[in-house]
Amino acid sequence: MEYEAVIGLEVHAQLLTASKIFCGCATTFGGPPNTQVCPVCLGMPGSLPVLNRKAVEYALKMALATNCQIQAESIFARKNYFYPDLPKGYQISQYEQPLAEHGHLTIRINGAARRIGITRIHLEEDAGKLIHSEARPVSFVDFNRTGVPLIEIVSEPDIRTPDEAVEYLKGLRNILLYLEICDGNMEEGSFRCDANVSLRPSGAAGLGTKTELKNMNSFRFVKMALEYEIKRQRALLADGREIVQETRLWDAAQNQTVSMRGKEEAHDYRYFPDPDLVPVRISAEWVESLTKKLPELPAARWARFQSQFGLPAYDAEVLTSDKALADYFEGCVKEFPQPKQVSNWIMVELLRELKKEEVGIASLPVTPAALGRLLNLVDKGTISGKLAKTVFEEMMATGKDPEAIVKERGLVQISDAEALLPLAQEIINANPKEAADFRAGKTKVMGFFVGQLMKQTKGQANPQMANDIFKRLLG
Amino acid sequence: MALTREEVLHVAELARLSLGPEEIEVFTRQLNDILTYIQKLQELDTRGISPLAHVIPIFNAFKEDKVQAGLPRDLALDNAPAREEGNFVVPRVI
Numbered sequence: 308m309e310y311e312a313v314i315g316l317e318v319h320a321q322l323l324t325a326s327k328i329f330c331g332c333a334t335t336f337g338g339p340p341n342t343q344v345c346p347v348c349l350g351m352p353g354s355l356p357v358l359n360r361k362a363v364e365y366a367l368k369m370a371l372a373t374n375c376q377i378q379a380e381s382i383f384a385r386k387n388y389f390y391p392d393l394p395k396g397y398q399i400s401q402y403e404q405p406l407a408e409h410g411h412l413t414i415r416i417n418g419a420a421r422r423i424g425i426t427r428i429h430l431e432e433d434a435g436k437l438i439h440s441e442a443r444p445v446s447f448v449d450f451n452r453t454g455v456p457l458i459e460i461v462s463e464p465d466i467r468t469p470d471e472a473v474e475y476l477k478g479l480r481n482i483l484l485y486l487e488i489c490d491g492n493m494e495e496g497s498f499r500c501d502a503n504v505s506l507r508p509s510g511a512a513g514l515g516t517k518t519e520l521k522n523m524n525s526f527r528f529v530k531m532a533l534e535y536e537i538k539r540q541r542a543l544l545a546d547g548r549e550i551v552q553e554t555r556l557w558d559a560a561q562n563q564t565v566s567m568r569g570k571e572e573a574h575d576y577r578y579f580p581d582p583d584l585v586p587v588r589i590s591a592e593w594v595e596s597l598t599k600k601l602p603e604l605p606a607a608r609w610a611r612f613q614s615q616f617g618l619p620a621y622d623a624e625v626l627t628s629d630k631a632l633a634d635y636f637e638g639c640v641k642e643f644p645q646p647k648q649v650s651n652w653i654m655v656e657l658l659r660e661l662k663k664e665e666v667g668i669a670s671l672p673v674t675p676a677a678l679g680r681l682l683n684l685v686d687k688g689t690i691s692g693k694l695a696k697t698v699f700e701e702m703m704a705t706g707k708d709p710e711a712i713v714k715e716r717g718l719v720q721i722s723d724a725e726a727l728l729p730l731a732q733e734i735i736n737a738n739p740k741e742a743a744d745f746r747a748g749k750t751k752v753m754g755f756f757v758g759q760l761m762k763q764t765k766g767q768a769n770p771q772m773a774n775d776i777f778k779r780l781l782g
Numbered sequence: 783m784a785l786t787r788e789e790v791l792h793v794a795e796l797a798r799l800s801l802g803p804e805e806i807e808v809f810t811r812q813l814n815d816i817l818t819y820i821q822k823l824q825e826l827d828t829r830g831i832s833p834l835a836h837v838i839p840i841f842n843a844f845k846e847d848k849v850q851a852g853l854p855r856d857l858a859l860d861n862a863p864a865r866e867e868g869n870f871v872v873p874r875v876i
Binding site for chain 1: 792796798836837838845846847848849850855859864866867868873874875
């Protein structure tokens, strides 16, 4: 039987507030253990949580950017369970009446648009960090992360393939980065994803038994874990066996998902409204003022890059899939207003260098204006396109201006016929056989002559002019 | 709707309580008494009344996003059963 996968994703994104969601402790990553804690986030009796207004604003921005309906009134609930990373014995989250519901995100797979539903977006607090000792049967607990604001974004089970899942995640992360409300760092855990996966006969309406996948801290691992899990479930069903509803962890060392045996308890969180926190009312005015402040989002920018700059859809997608890259492109076009040429350079040369150096675009030594000036030099004929690549490499290595490099290394293109003519004549004299061949109609030999001239001028001869000169001399 | 012995055991497990046979009996009876007492509320007609999440009619109690000093680490770890290099140390959970 043919099966199709049904995938729903739960994304947790840390919000870039300075202080925690219910207290004044700093949210900075990587501080010494338990140095960013207070009675509230340690869950000490008698402490009172108070909601961070900015966390609400950030969550509302994400809700607006993903077409959600914002609920007029929203409440916080206690989710009760015991785990050492949770000092209160409950997590403050939202259950009934979340902040926003019924949104969607449109993704593109091979050029075709697919709309993925978003069930809800709610606010909650992060848990602490546990480190398990290798040597002894103990765990170490650091509560610095406890109480860092999170939004949980729950998708509808609309996703059918691992590739769609990755596109959806990239789309969400990109919006968070455009909104500047989350740093999107998957390795440090500020953008995390759990997946619910089940199979059903292709075209069927119901849902099969699902498993929940955790511990996938990169897009690549999400894809690999989903592929593995779909294959595993398909094999079980083909064998006539049943899927066990359970949580499975992605094991990146073994390239497989493994059951979290023994840790599975009946999920019974006994949610109830948190009496410490008063309900949140979101007025239409608040929503309106936030809507006005929303930046241009990836989808709008993608459309604008096509209409304003005449870029192909593919170029526009590559460039706008990273806010910093899109900003870089626009900075470059300001200096050198030939968008397609700029796009080509960024997509080929710049992205290759970025990949090689493994650095973010923000730390590039080449500013968008400097790249624009380099392209200007090519456009004016000062240097050839080929030499421009050499200059670009040096710009990347030293951070110097293109003009300075061209001057220092004497790379200016020779477009002076008087200078090239004697050199060309020498080459013809030294290669009588090739000259005769050309005159006999073997025009392919032209490549040889131009190549020789390039060699003699260290690539500085204007190729078009070299062609013309040889044609004239051999004609 | 009487609470069964199994439900009492389930709740005890969620609360990490281990109950002796006599306690199970006592608590089952006591919890049932409480529920019966509370059940009086079911007699009220609540049609048209929206659920109440908080008894005081206050909304939007916010704090601004400002960092404030928390506890010195020594103080934060004061109640820790054991500590090591600034961490709370607990029996291993995985």
